Every structure is written in C-alpha cells, then in structure tokens.
Amino acid sequence: MNVTSSSTVVIGASAGAVQALLAVLPTLPAGFTAPVLVVVHVPPDRDNVLVPLLQAKCRLTVKEAEDKEALAPGVIYFAPSDYHLLVEADRTLALSTDEPVNYSRPSIDVLFESAADAYGENLVGVILTGANHDGAAGLKAVVEAGGVAIVQSPAEAYATPMPHAALQASPTALIMNLDAIASYLSSLGAA
Amino acid sequence: MxxxxxxxxxxxxxxxxxxxxxxxxxxxxxxxxxxxxxxxxxxxxxxxxxxxxxxxxxxxxxxxxxxxxxTVQVSEMFRDPSYFRALREHVLPHLRTYPSLKVWIAGCSAGEEVYSLAILFKEEGLYDRTIFYATDINPEALAEAEAGVYALDRIRKFTENHQKSGGKSSLSDYYTAAYGRAAFDKGLRSRVVFSDHSLVTDAVFAEMHLISCRNVMIYFDRTLQDRAIGLFRGSLTRKGFLGLGSKESLRFSSHASAFAEFLPGEKIYQKREP
Structure with a gap:
C-alpha cells in the first residue's frame, strides 16, 4: 500500500449515511488534494439533496458527478440517484444505467471495483453504516488491488450489516470510528 | 495503473x-x-x-x-416523467406547426420509450402525421421492441410515470393484460419503423424533427459521442430538437455550438439555424 497525496478516496454508505458523512467530510481541510467519490443509496426519484447539504458544511467543493468529467483534486463527487458511477482508466468519471447491483443503483460495488482498476494501490476505500451488503465485493477489490480498506466500526455504526459484510469479505480492513476515519483521511490528502 | x-x-x-x-x-x-x-x-x-x-x-x-x-439497456416507459412533460408542454407546440413529422428514437432497446412517445403523440393528436424511426444495433432488442410485450409487474411503475408526465389518458387503454404480460396495441406501432442502425458505423438516413437518444451515449467514449452527436446534427431539420438523458450533455462535444439549450434542465436541445 502506498498512501500518499496522490491517493483517491471512495466512500460508500447507506442507512444512516447523512450523519456519518457529516462527521467525516466537513473535517477535510482546505487544500486537501485527493478527489473523493461517494455513493449513497438514495431513492431513485429523489434529487440528490446531499450535495447542497454537504456543500454548506464542507470546505471542499461538493458536486454531483457528471459523465466524462475529469477528476479534480480536492473535489467531493456524489453519484447521481438512479445511475451507477464508475471511474475510467484515464481518471474520468462515467455514469451507467445498467441494472441495479445488490438492488442498488448507484451501487458501491460498481464504484469501488472500477476505482480499484483505475487506481490500484493509490486508492482508499471506506465503508460506512448501511443495512445491506453492497460494498463488500467492492472493498475486497480495493484490497486485492493493493489499496487501503477502512470500515466504520460496527459498534458505532447506525446500521451494522454493511460494515459486517465488508469486514467478512476483507478481514484485514482497518476498523475505525468516524472521528478516526476523519483524521486519517485529513492527513492523507493534505498539501 | x-x-x-x-x-x-x-x-x-x-x-x-x-x-x-x-x-x-x-x-x-x-x-x-x-x-x-x-x-x-x-x-x-x-x-x-x-x-x-x-x-x-x-x-x-x-x-x-x-x-x-x-447492449443490455434497462429502461422503463416514461422514464424521467419530467422529460416527457417537457416534450408535451414545450416541444410539441413547435412540432404542431409542421404538416408532417419524423421522430427518431436512437438506441431504442426493448422499445419502452418508443411506446411512451407514441402514446404522448396520440394524446396530443400528432400521431397520425408522424413517422417514428426506432433503431438499435441489437436485433433481439429490436424484435422485443416490435412485439411491445412487457412483464405485468413493470406496468405499475410505467403507469405511475405516465401519470407524472401529465398523461391525458389511462395507460391501460393501450395494452391487453394476459398471462402476467402486457401487450401494447398494434395501433401504437402502425407508424413506427423498426430498424437496425448503428450510431458507431452508420450514416444519416432521414431528416428528423425530434431525436430522442437517452442514456445511450453515456456508454460511448468522447470520440464516439462526438460522432453520434455529429450524426444527430446532420439528421435534424432546421430548429429540430434533440433530447438526451438527464445526466448527459453536449458540453464536451465539438458540435456544442450547433445547438442551443432549449430546456437545459431536461437536456432538450434545439439545432441552431441553418
């Protein structure tokens, strides 16, 4: 593993996501250099309310990911509702309307697996609270590509099935509380 | 890597x-x-x-x-109801001024959008003066589109979308349900030409007033996107309309300047003159 300022961060969360993200993303410092990609399970008909909510609290730019957009340092991208978000090898973003994975679109597995392909060891994957098993296969792909895997401590998580499933698939993942995840991420992307 | x-x-x-x-x-x-x-x-x-x-x-x-x-494409009838509402309220009033119309559904897959547009045009009294071209590269998808038979458990969502799009009729007027499947009326495809056409390798084939190509080009790289958009540009009549998927745009295309943003929120573009 090779955690440097050239890293990219992918985060997946489901039930309880808003509170968890509010504990992590606003702590990222101005000058943070890693792009951050986030998949949260939201109902397909809902506009992504998380973007304006988090933009109001974060020092970094928060936006909805656009198709073919090039990743920029220190920008937080959210997958649009009802689309999968993927990363291409040339580090541009791609959307797809392929069928749901783990009953989810966007799916955490789809983002994490494509990001693991694109970034290999320069990737940090974070699985937060959630009530399903999406993200377990994705985090495993991150580990297999040599990246860093972090799972929110099930003792702290609002919903535990997602952290549990991720830990079962990737037993070597680091287990952290939200404040530890926040300081870990803040340290890795500082300019 | x-x-x-x-x-x-x-x-x-x-x-x-x-x-x-x-x-x-x-x-x-x-x-x-x-x-x-x-x-x-x-x-x-x-x-x-x-x-x-x-x-x-x-x-x-x-x-x-x-x-x-x-080529698997998962869609639903009246997907993104606000798109169809926008067509109904803002695009069809323009189309109404033409004596005859051509509409191209590019990458029609199993035909959900074809039937959606056919119903919309029926409701607005424009169906009988329109020829619809429904194209795809997958012959099996085209056959499904032409058959117009969908699993009954999908109909509830289709009906909900149709209502949200401002539908003036009941979706159940247009299909017959039997054996867990809904078969849409032949009358909805009497003016539809189903045809094998590739946005990658084929050329312009008719002059269109409206082209709807949604969530097809997100699967293309930029080079190919640009080719397809060039094809649409060449196919559209003066002031013709192009509708894209809600997360697609012409922003990265070399043809962007040939189009005006007609309804940016719905990704509906209008070809500039000439």
Whole structure:
C-alpha cells in the first residue's frame, strides 16, 4: 500500500449515511488534494439533496458527478440517484444505467471495483453504516488491488450489516470510528 | 495503473468482434464494457475473456448471447416523467406547426420509450402525421421492441410515470393484460419503423424533427459521442430538437455550438439555424 497525496478516496454508505458523512467530510481541510467519490443509496426519484447539504458544511467543493468529467483534486463527487458511477482508466468519471447491483443503483460495488482498476494501490476505500451488503465485493477489490480498506466500526455504526459484510469479505480492513476515519483521511490528502 | 492481462484480453475481444462481425464496441466507455464482459464471461461459463473470444469467433451462435450482455439497456416507459412533460408542454407546440413529422428514437432497446412517445403523440393528436424511426444495433432488442410485450409487474411503475408526465389518458387503454404480460396495441406501432442502425458505423438516413437518444451515449467514449452527436446534427431539420438523458450533455462535444439549450434542465436541445 502506498498512501500518499496522490491517493483517491471512495466512500460508500447507506442507512444512516447523512450523519456519518457529516462527521467525516466537513473535517477535510482546505487544500486537501485527493478527489473523493461517494455513493449513497438514495431513492431513485429523489434529487440528490446531499450535495447542497454537504456543500454548506464542507470546505471542499461538493458536486454531483457528471459523465466524462475529469477528476479534480480536492473535489467531493456524489453519484447521481438512479445511475451507477464508475471511474475510467484515464481518471474520468462515467455514469451507467445498467441494472441495479445488490438492488442498488448507484451501487458501491460498481464504484469501488472500477476505482480499484483505475487506481490500484493509490486508492482508499471506506465503508460506512448501511443495512445491506453492497460494498463488500467492492472493498475486497480495493484490497486485492493493493489499496487501503477502512470500515466504520460496527459498534458505532447506525446500521451494522454493511460494515459486517465488508469486514467478512476483507478481514484485514482497518476498523475505525468516524472521528478516526476523519483524521486519517485529513492527513492523507493534505498539501 | 498499468494495463492488466484482462484489459488486453478485452481489447482483443472487441477487435475480434469488429473484424469478424462488424459490431464495433471499441470506443465504448471501457469501465462499463469491462463490467459487462466480466459478467458475460462468468454467466456463459468461460474461464477467461480469451476463451470467450475463441468461442465467439468460431461459433456465430454465441454472438447474440454475448450481444445481450454488451447492449443490455434497462429502461422503463416514461422514464424521467419530467422529460416527457417537457416534450408535451414545450416541444410539441413547435412540432404542431409542421404538416408532417419524423421522430427518431436512437438506441431504442426493448422499445419502452418508443411506446411512451407514441402514446404522448396520440394524446396530443400528432400521431397520425408522424413517422417514428426506432433503431438499435441489437436485433433481439429490436424484435422485443416490435412485439411491445412487457412483464405485468413493470406496468405499475410505467403507469405511475405516465401519470407524472401529465398523461391525458389511462395507460391501460393501450395494452391487453394476459398471462402476467402486457401487450401494447398494434395501433401504437402502425407508424413506427423498426430498424437496425448503428450510431458507431452508420450514416444519416432521414431528416428528423425530434431525436430522442437517452442514456445511450453515456456508454460511448468522447470520440464516439462526438460522432453520434455529429450524426444527430446532420439528421435534424432546421430548429429540430434533440433530447438526451438527464445526466448527459453536449458540453464536451465539438458540435456544442450547433445547438442551443432549449430546456437545459431536461437536456432538450434545439439545432441552431441553418
């Protein structure tokens, strides 16, 4: 593993996501250099309310990911509702309307697996609270590509099935509380 | 990251498909193609992509099975109801001024959007003066589109979308339900031409007043997107309309200046004069 300022961060969360993200993303410092990609399970008909909510609290730019957009340092991208978000090898973003994975679109597995392909060891994957098993296969792909895997401590998580499933698939993942995840991420992307 | 063996296998398979069968996926967005091919390899029971390539090269019967993975498009009738509402309220009033109309649904897959537009045009009294061109590269998808039969459990969502789009009739007026399936009326496709057409390799074939191509070009890389948009530009009549998927745009295209943003929120563009 090779955690440097050239890293990219992918985060997946489901039930309880808003509170968890509010504990992590606003702590990222101005000058943070890693792009951050986030998949949260939201109902397909809902506009992504998380973007304006988090933009109001974060020092970094928060936006909805656009198709073919090039990743920029220190920008937080959210997958649009009802689309999968993927990363291409040339580090541009791609959307797809392929069928749901783990009953989810966007799916955490789809983002994490494509990001693991694109970034290999320069990737940090974070699985937060959630009530399903999406993200377990994705985090495993991150580990297999040599990246860093972090799972929110099930003792702290609002919903535990997602952290549990991720830990079962990737037993070597680091287990952290939200404040530890926040300081870990803040340290890795500082300019 | 350096190229893996699997990436190389994918590249070779796509080249083989093109050389052998003239299906050109070489400029499709690679991350999605990789997911689909990995899925195809697993479900069709091959140990490697190379093994799949060997089979598809020597056994043409494998081609449609592979195409099903590569071209799979999941849609629903009146997907994004606000798009259809926008067509109804803002685009159709313009189209109404023409004595005859041509509409192209590019990448129609199993036809959900074809029937949606046919119903919209019926409700607005424009159906009888319109010819619809529904095109796709997958012959099996085209056959499904032409049949217009959908699983009954999808109809509730279709009906909900139709209502939200400002539908003036009841969706149940247009289909017959039997044996867990809903068969849409022939009258909705009497003016539809279903045809094999590739945005990758084929050319302009008629002058259109409206082109709807939604969530098709997100699967293309920028080069291919640009080719398709050029094709739409060449196909549209003066002041013709182009509707894209809600997360697509012309922003990255060299043809962007040829179009005006007619309804930016709904990704509906209008070709500038001439």
């Amino acid at each position: 350096s190229e893996t063996i699997e990436d190389l296998e994918i590249q070779l398979l796509l080249e083989a498909l093109y050389q052998r069968y003239h299906y050109d996926f070489r400029h499709y967005a690679r991350a999605s193609i990789k997911r689909r091919l990995t899925q195809a390899r697993g479900q069709l029971g091959f140990p490697t992509i190379s093994a799949l390539q060997d089979r598809v090269l020597h056994d043409p019967a494998m081609l449609p099975r592979l195409l099903d993975f590569l």
